[in-house]
Amino acid sequence: MMGPNIETSRSAHVIAARAVHDPLAALDPLKAAGARLSVKRGEEIVGEGNAADYCYKVVSGSVRLVKLVADGRRQVCEFLVAGDFIGLTADAHHYFTAEATADSVLMRYPCRRVESLIAGDPALAQHVHKLTTSGLRRAYERMVLICHKSAQERIAWFLLEMGKRSAGSDTFMLPMTRADIADYLGLVIETVSRVLTQLKVAGTIQVRNINRITLVDRDALEAATGEG
Amino acid sequence: MMGPNIETSRSAHVIAARAVHDPLAALDPLKAAGARLSVKRGEEIVGEGNAADYCYKVVSGSVRLVKLVADGRRQVCEFLVAGDFIGLTADAHHYFTAEATADSVLMRYPCRRVESLIAGDPALAQHVHKLTTSGLRRAYERMVLICHKSAQERIAWFLLEMGKRSAGSDTFMLPMTRADIADYLGLVIETVSRVLTQLKVAGTIQVRNINRITLVDRDALEAATGEG
DNA sequence: CGCCAGGTTGAGAGCAATCAAGCGCGGTGG
DNA sequence: CCACCGCGCTTGATTGCTCTCAACCTGGCG
Numbered sequence: 360m361m362g363p364n365i366e367t368s369r370s371a372h373v374i375a376a377r378a379v380h381d382p383l384a385a386l387d388p389l390k391a392a393g394a395r396l397s398v399k400r401g402e403e404i405v406g407e408g409n410a411a412d413y414c415y416k417v418v419s420g421s422v423r424l425v426k427l428v429a430d431g432r433r434q435v436c437e438f439l440v441a442g443d444f445i446g447l448t449a450d451a452h453h454y455f456t457a458e459a460t461a462d463s464v465l466m467r468y469p470c471r472r473v474e475s476l477i478a479g480d481p482a483l484a485q486h487v488h489k490l491t492t493s494g495l496r497r498a499y500e501r502m503v504l505i506c507h508k509s510a511q512e513r514i515a516w517f518l519l520e521m522g523k524r525s526a527g528s529d530t531f532m533l534p535m536t537r538a539d540i541a542d543y544l545g546l547v548i549e550t551v552s553r554v555l556t557q558l559k560v561a562g563t564i565q566v567r568n569i570n571r572i573t574l575v576d577r578d579a580l581e582a583a584t585g586e587g
Numbered sequence: 588m589m590g591p592n593i594e595t596s597r598s599a600h601v602i603a604a605r606a607v608h609d610p611l612a613a614l615d616p617l618k619a620a621g622a623r624l625s626v627k628r629g630e631e632i633v634g635e636g637n638a639a640d641y642c643y644k645v646v647s648g649s650v651r652l653v654k655l656v657a658d659g660r661r662q663v664c665e666f667l668v669a670g671d672f673i674g675l676t677a678d679a680h681h682y683f684t685a686e687a688t689a690d691s692v693l694m695r696y697p698c699r700r701v702e703s704l705i706a707g708d709p710a711l712a713q714h715v716h717k718l719t720t721s722g723l724r725r726a727y728e729r730m731v732l733i734c735h736k737s738a739q740e741r742i743a744w745f746l747l748e749m750g751k752r753s754a755g756s757d758t759f760m761l762p763m764t765r766a767d768i769a770d771y772l773g774l775v776i777e778t779v780s781r782v783l784t785q786l787k788v789a790g791t792i793q794v795r796n797i798n799r800i801t802l803v804d805r806d807a808l809e810a811a812t813g814e815g
Numbered sequence: 816c817g818c819c820a821g822g823t824t825g826a827g828a829g830c831a832a833t834c835a836a837g838c839g840c841g842g843t844g845g
Numbered sequence: 846c847c848a849c850c851g852c853g854c855t856t857g858a859t860t861g862c863t864c865t866c867a868a869c870c871t872g873g874c875g
Contacts, residue, residue: 360663368639390600402636424727424730425671426727426730426731428731429813429814430735430813432735434727434730434731434734434735437618437729439792440633446722447702447720448719448724449713449716449717450717450721454724454727455727477713478709478712478713478714479709481705481706481707481709481712484706484709484712484713485677485702485705485706485712485715486704487716488677488712488716488719489677489678489721490675491716491719491723492677492678492682493678494723495719495722495723495726496682498723498726498727498730499652499654499662499664499682499683502654502662502664502729502730502733502773503656503662503725505730505731505773506731506770506773506806507658507660507662509655515627517685518591542734543736545730545733585657585658586657586751
C-alpha cells in the first residue's frame, strides 16, 4: 500500500492537469492490471456480501444494481451504463448484487490497486467521491419519485431519463425488461405494462419490438411527470 | 489554506495511526476554523441549491435531510445525529435541505478548508468516502423498505433502528414529529399514528409523552419487520 | 412445430391515502 | 389562576390507486 504512493506522488500535478479533461484518465496505469470481460444478459457480476476484491467499469451494455429481499422480490437500486463504475465502495464487501441487464463488456480492476492509485492522487480521489455523492443524490431523487409520484408520473420520468442517456435521441432501446423497470420504480410488471400501453394509445410514445421506444410527444411526457 | 496542509502532511503516519481509533481526528486542525452554532427545532441549516461554502458536523440534537417536492410535500432522505456530517458533497451546491428536527448544536467548517485537509490525507479521504458510500447503502436499503414493506413493517423497522441509535436502550425519545417519520418512510401522518396505536394496544411498545417510546417486546417488533 | 420467457390484458381485492372531526398539551395573555 | 389558542396527534369514514390473481398473447429458438 506504500509502494504505489511513491510512484504516483511523483507526478501528482501532471495527473491533476489531465484530470481537467477526464479525471478518470488517472486510472490509465491500471490498464495493464485490468481484465476485459464479457457477460451475458442476466449474468451476475458481483454478489451482495462478496469480498470487494475487484471493482468494475462498464465498457458497453447495461448493468443493474439490485438488492434481493427475503421473500424473493428485488429492488433495482440503479441502472449503470458505459462509463459507470461498480464497487468503489471503500468497504470490504459489496452491499449490492450487480447483474447485466443486457450482454455487456466490463473492465475489471483489483480494488487494492485502484485504492492505492486514489490514495496518491487527491484530484482522482475527489472525482471518485463525486461519483458516489452523485449516486446518493440520484437515490434521494428516486425516493421522492417513489414516495410522491403516481405510476404514470414515475414511468414518464423514467422514459425521459432513458431518453437523456441516449444522447437526446427520440428513439432508443430499453436495455432492460419490464420487471427491471418495475423493480426500479417500485411498481409491478403489470402496472408498467399498463402505463406504457396508456402512453402508447395516447400517442405520447411509440413501442416497437417490445423494447424500442420512440418519444413522440416530449412535452406531454414532461407534463405527465407532474413537475413544473 | 496552506497552513493545515503543511501541518498534516508532516505527520501522515501519526494521523493514520490515530485514524484507527477515530479517523476524523485528522480534522482536529479545523477546530480553530470551525464555528459552533445552535439551531432551534425547525430551523434551516442548509438549503437545497445553496452554494456549498460550509459543511457541518452534528454535535448534539437531530437533523433531517429533506427534498421538497413541487406540490408542497417533502421527502425526508435521512436523519442525522451526533457525529454525522452534512454537506461533504464534493460538489459546488447542496442537493438537499438540512433542518433541525430538535434543538441542536453544530460545528460549521469552510468546505475549502476541509477539502484541502482531505487532499493531503489519503486515510481521511478514504474515511470520508466511506461515510458517503455508507449513506448510499442506507439509501438503497430504505428503497427496499419503501417499495416492498407494509406500513407496519416499515414502522417496526424504524423503531428498532431508533433503538439501536440509543445505545440499545429500550426507552428513548423520538427527536422528530410524526410528519418527519411519515416523510421518511413514505407514509402519511395518519398511517404512522394508526400503526403506533396498533403496536401500543398490542403491547409491543409503550408511548409516553408523545415521543417517549419504550420497546416492550423486541422479538415481536423484529417479527413485524417481515425479515427472517 | 411446440415450447417458453417475457409481455399484455382483465377482474377483483386490499392497503394506505384522503377527507374530516375531535383530542390533548403547552404556552400566552387577561 | 383560568380561559383561550394553536400545533401536533389521534381516530373515523370513505375513496381509489395499485397489487394480486388469472388468462392469454407474442416472438424467438431449438
